[in-house]
Amino acid sequence: MSSAAAAKPILYSYFRSSCSWRVRIALALKGIAYEYRAISLIKDGGEQFKDEFRSVNPQREVPVLEIDGHQLAQSLAIIEYLEETRPDGASLLPKDAHQRALVRQVSDAIAQGIQPIQNLRVLNHVGDEKKVEWARHWINHGLAGLEALLAKTHGKYSVGDTVTMADCTLVPQLYNARRFKVDLSQFPIALAIENELIKLDAFKAAHPSAQPDCPESERGTQ
Ligand SMILES: N[C@@H](CCC(=O)N[C@@H](CS)C(=O)NCC(=O)O)C(=O)O
Numbered sequence: 593m594s595s596a597a598a599a600k601p602i603l604y605s606y607f608r609s610s611c612s613w614r615v616r617i618a619l620a621l622k623g624i625a626y627e628y629r630a631i632s633l634i635k636d637g638g639e640q641f642k643d644e645f646r647s648v649n650p651q652r653e654v655p656v657l658e659i660d661g662h663q664l665a666q667s668l669a670i671i672e673y674l675e676e677t678r679p680d681g682a683s684l685l686p687k688d689a690h691q692r693a694l695v696r697q698v699s700d701a702i703a704q705g706i707q708p709i710q711n712l713r714v715l716n717h718v719g720d721e722k723k724v725e726w727a728r729h730w731i732n733h734g735l736a737g738l739e740a741l742l743a744k745t746h747g748k749y750s751v752g753d754t755v756t757m758a759d760c761t762l763v764p765q766l767y768n769a770r771r772f773k774v775d776l777s778q779f780p781i782a783l784a785i786e787n788e789l790i791k792l793d794a795f796k797a798a799h800p801s802a803q804p805d806c807p808e809s810e811r812g813t814q
Pocket residue numbers: 609610611612633638640652653654655665666667668703711712713714
């Protein structure tokens with residue numbers, strides 16, 4: 593094993609970042625130990641904008657995973673990399689091509705369709721007066737479509753009865769929806785899946801309230 597492959601992976605993360613949370617779940621499901629490096633998205637205008645972070649991710653966002661001598665960004669690309677390089681342990685993408693496409697479809701619906709419109713920098717641009725209404729509107733819109741998709745794909749979890757990358761994206765998005773007071777009772781399928789997922793140790797370990805950079809006042813609030 594090369595020294596790069598032997599080094600402990602480093603995750604640049606913010607406890608409340610839903611994109612970082614996806615990767616934390618995947619790492620936990622695969623049983624990969626890592627060093628946690630906190631990047632506060634709010635302190636001093638955001639540590640993602642500091643000069644030191646530019647070389648880590650010029651897109652100025654988390655997560656970034658340093659692994660095998662690489663610096664990888666984009667949560668779904670990271671999870672797919674973990675899947676391809678660490679096939680042992682939990683498998684986050686099904687072998688069957690159609691099932692795999694469904695997992696990517698659900699994941700993309702959240703990661704490309706919902707989260708970007710309610711990302712911090714977008715909300716900051718929308719402004720304090722409108723940002724809550726904006727986020728609630730777009731999350732609501734996105735989750736309505738997602739619920740219809742899940743009606744076709746779900747079993748115990750988002751796609752069938754095995755935990756996949758789709759589940760890594762679902763739980764953090766529902767947490768964001770709650771922050772913006774979206775009425776989740778409209779989405780019973782998503783809620784039932786979440787109810788199963790939060791029983792799992794990997795999901796507990798990856799929760800914002802269990803991260804080293806979670807403020808004391810929010811600890812243990814899972
Ligand atoms: N598509 C990227 C999105 C990454 C992203 O938007 N990260 C957010 C936190 S969830 C961020 O760092 N935002 C910083 C900002 O908006 O300034 C991914 O899936 O990793």
